[in-house]
Amino acid sequence: MLEFKNVSKQYSNGHEALINLNFTLESGEMSFLTGHSGAGKSTLLRLITRAERCTRGQVLIDGQDLSLLPDKKIPYLRRFMGVVYQSPHLLDDRTVFDNVALPLIIAGVRYQEIGRRVRASLDKVGLLNKEKLYPYALSTGEQQRIGIARAIVNKPPFLLADEPTGNLDPSLSAEIMELFDELHQVGVTVLIASHDLTLIACMQHRILHLKHGYLIKDGL
Amino acid sequence: MKYQFSSQTTVNKLPSINIPQPDIRVYALSHWRALLVSLRRLIHMPLESLTILAVIGIALALPSGLFVLLQNIQKLSLAWDQQTKISLFLKSTVDDAAAMQLVNRLNLENSLAQVNYVSPQQGLDRLSKQVGFTQALGQFNDNPLPGLIEVVPSKAMQLPEALGGLVEQLQKLPEVDVAQLDMAWVKRLHSLLKLSKKGAYALAIFFASAVFLIIGNTIHLAIQNQRREIEVIKLVGGTYAFIRRPFLYRGMLYGFFGAIFAALFITLGLLWLSDTVVELAVEYNSAYTLAGLGWSGLGLLLLSGAVLGVAGAWLAVNHYLRLAD
Ligand SMILES: Nc1ncnc2c1ncn2[C@@H]1O[C@H](COP(=O)(O)OP(=O)(O)O)[C@@H](O)[C@H]1O
Ligand SMILES: [Mg+2]
Numbered sequence: 001m002l003e004f005k006n007v008s009k010q011y012s013n014g015h016e017a018l019i020n021l022n023f024t025l026e027s028g029e030m031s032f033l034t035g036h037s038g039a040g041k042s043t044l045l046r047l048i049t050r051a052e053r054c055t056r057g058q059v060l061i062d063g064q065d066l067s068l069l070p071d072k073k074i075p076y077l078r079r080f081m082g083v084v085y086q087s088p089h090l091l092d093d094r095t096v097f098d099n100v101a102l103p104l105i106i107a108g109v110r111y112q113e114i115g116r117r118v119r120a121s122l123d124k125v126g127l128l129n130k131e132k133l134y135p136y137a138l139s140t141g142e143q144q145r146i147g148i149a150r151a152i153v154n155k156p157p158f159l160l161a162d163e164p165t166g167n168l169d170p171s172l173s174a175e176i177m178e179l180f181d182e183l184h185q186v187g188v189t190v191l192i193a194s195h196d197l198t199l200i201a202c203m204q205h206r207i208l209h210l211k212h213g214y215l216i217k218d219g220l
Numbered sequence: 221m222k223y224q225f226s227s228q229t230t231v232n233k234l235p236s237i238n239i240p241q242p243d244i245r246v247y248a249l250s251h252w253r254a255l256l257v258s259l260r261r262l263i264h265m266p267l268e269s270l271t272i273l274a275v276i277g278i279a280l281a282l283p284s285g286l287f288v289l290l291q292n293i294q295k296l297s298l299a300w301d302q303q304t305k306i307s308l309f310l311k312s313t314v315d316d317a318a319a320m321q322l323v324n325r326l327n328l329e330n331s332l333a334q335v336n337y338v339s340p341q342q343g344l345d346r347l348s349k350q351v352g353f354t355q356a357l358g359q360f361n362d363n364p365l366p367g368l369i370e371v372v373p374s375k376a377m378q379l380p381e382a383l384g385g386l387v388e389q390l391q392k393l394p395e396v397d398v399a400q401l402d403m404a405w406v407k408r409l410h411s412l413l414k415l416s417k418k419g420a421y422a423l424a425i426f427f428a429s430a431v432f433l434i435i436g437n438t439i440h441l442a443i444q445n446q447r448r449e450i451e452v453i454k455l456v457g458g459t460y461a462f463i464r465r466p467f468l469y470r471g472m473l474y475g476f477f478g479a480i481f482a483a484l485f486i487t488l489g490l491l492w493l494s495d496t497v498v499e500l501a502v503e504y505n506s507a508y509t510l511a512g513l514g515w516s517g518l519g520l521l522l523l524s525g526a527v528l529g530v531a532g533a534w535l536a537v538n539h540y541l542r543l544a545d
Contacts, residue, residue: 049455071545076239078457089452103456105253108246150456 001027001158001189002048006057009043009213017043019213020057025191027157030184032200033193035210041193042086044210045162048191049083050074061158079107079154084161088147090135096122097131100150107154121153122146124179141168148176152183159183161192165199173199254465258473261442261466272438272474276525277481279431283424284513284521285486290416292510293409305402306387310367314395319367322395326371331386334372340365366397428528435474435532439467443540450544464537468530475529479522486513 002025009018017040025031033041046052047059050066059066061077069077090099097118104114122128125145135143148164161180165173177192177199184190194200200207209217262269310319316339326335338346343365377386383401391399443450450463494510501509513521 072459073239075454075457075459075462078455083455085455089455091449091452102453105250106453106456106458106462108243108250110249 001025001029001062002191003060004057005060007047007054007059008056009040009047009052010055017213018047018054018210021215023208023215023218025189027189028184028187029206030181030190031192031206031208032203033191033208033210034195034197034200037195038212039210040213041210042162045083045160045191045193048160049081050077075106079103080156081158081160082151082154082156084144084148084151084159084164086163086166088135088143090143090146090150092135094134095131096127096133096135096138096146099135099146100131100153102150103154109154117153117155118149121149124152125149126175141172144168145176148179157188159188159190161190161194163194164192165194165196170199177203250462250465255469257466258470261470262473262477272434273478273481276431276434276474276478277485279427279434280479280482280521280525281485281489283420283427284482284517285489286416286420286423288486288490288511288513288517290413290420294413295511304373304383306371306373306383306390307400307402308369308371308390308393308396309398309400310369310395311397312366314367316367318395319369322393323369326369331374331377332371333374334370336370338368338370340367343368428524431475431478431525431528432532432535435471435529436536437532438474439471439533439536440540442470443467443536450540460541463541464534467537468533471529471531471533471536472526473529475525475527475532476522477525478529479525482525483513483518483521 004021004023007018007021008016010016021044033044035041043052047054047066048061050069053067061080066077091102094102100118100121101114104117109117119128119131122131125148127142127145127149130138130142130146135146138146144164148161151159151161159180164180165176168176173196180190180192181203204220206220207217208215310322314322319337319339323335323337326332340363344363347365371390373383373386377383387399387401390396393399453463490510490512497510
């Protein structure tokens with residue numbers, strides 16, 4: 001599914017954010033990406049969404065080298081994965097429903113189908129009753145969950161999350177992690193960047209641990 | 221909270237990242253949505269939209285209104301063309317009786333199709349009926365106008381060479397002070413029209429560029445206002461075409477509705493002129509009425525507006541997307 005081969009990322013200012021990473025994620029696998037702030041977690045995820053290009057090595061998804069992916073294919077790469085961002089990137093002038101529907105609108109899904117899928121997705125994050133509200137009327141935690149609903153609305157086979165529980169209280173965090181786990185159980189490949197070590201520890205999943213751009217631990 | 225995983229949760233199995241096969245239904249749907257989104261944005265800011273549409277309308281109405289006016293003048297001059305007239309201004313010593321004798325003699329000439337006497341008094345009446353002259357003429361105690369005989373040459377004499385000879389002949393008549401061929405000013409009017417048309421084309425190009433830039437700039441501002449939205453669309457897999465589409469439609473709507481405003485302005489302007497024109501036409505026993513834009517003119521105006529709008533929007537969006545890369 002996902003393979004990093006000798007991947008390094010140097011930002012244009014000369015900073016080496018990732019150094020010689022090697023690992024593979026199998027299809028349907030769930031794993032955590034941990035490390036101190038500035039270790040390179042977000043950078044790693046940005047390489048997968050092709051928001052950034054690696055400067056050395058290869059990032060492969062289903063055997064396709066992302067650095068060889070032509071620019072016009074990037075949107076289709078992103079439709080193939082759901083991404084939960086640290087800040088949920090919601091549109092303030094659209095309702096919760098319209099925010100969650102955005103990936104479906106982009107894919108040209110029919111109206112009836114959109115209603116069904118958006119509600120199923122909102123139901124999963126427990127916010128079905130908020131579909132008519134605007135994002136500013138929601139708490140930070142609720143906004144985060146709307147971001148998750150949007151990430152899973154088109155049922156992507158691959159889910160990436162960058163500190164999805166950063167703004168949530170512990171019990172909500174646990175519930176969100178449980179949601180990711182359930183997605184994993186129905187076959188979604190899941191990669192979650194997080195530094196909530198206590199929460200991760202009780203989940204019993206593979207952990208990729210970054211330190212100053214090096215992958216220093218890979219396993220349970 | 222409880223999560224319910226039903227049959228919904230089946231996962232899309234995509235073997236690899238590929239551009240999906242083009243699907244007309246998906247394509248049509250996303251165009252329809254882009255049109256709706258752009259319409260909604262226009263309605264959302266009614267005052268701003270109306271101002272822009274009025275500005276575009278004026279910019280489009282100026283050159284196209286000028287074309288309509290020139291078209292009308294040309295139509296009018298064509299009507300006059302058929303009727304080349306020679307005006308014989310009589311010497312002041314020739315009284316009505318002498319003039320009538322001359323008219324009778326001229327009526328016998330084969331080279332003339334029509335002969336019509338306008339006495340000094342009739343001439344004064346004619347003038348004073350025309351707006352603006354009444355007061356000026358009231359200041360004369362004596363009628364300053366000479367007698368006038370208007371003759372229309374027969375068909376055979378309408379050729380330019382023949383006309384020259386005829387005018388010379390008429391000029392030699394003892395009663396005639398000046399024989400004047402009205403052709404001369406019709407010709408002058410024609411060349412003036414030609415020149416004006418050239419000017420109108422230049423004006424049209426100038427105002428079309430202005431409309432293009434106005435719409436381009438409006439869309440540029442709209443893009444700046446929607447930068448965040450564009451970023452989010454990119455994050456969740458929107459193509460450039462998807463981002464571009466609502467802006468192109470918006471540009472098209474500005475141009476199209478702006479053109480409708482222009483048509484409205486032109487029609488109002490013509491209505492305002494037509495009163496005066498009808499009065500004049502009655503005066504000259506003519507059934508002349510002002511011609512409007514016409515269906516083809518209206519079609520051309522709307523099409524130009526829409527095309528200019530799309531082009532302006534295209535420039536603005538592509539400029540933005542290229543910078544974003
Ligand atoms: N766009 C950028 N340009 C330069 N340096 C960056 C950029 N983004 C991140 N960095 C640097 O790269 C390192 C890794 O950042 P990041 O991947 O955001 O870490 P994490 O998500 O683990 O906190 C940090 O030192 C950060 O300052
Ligand atoms: Mg980060």
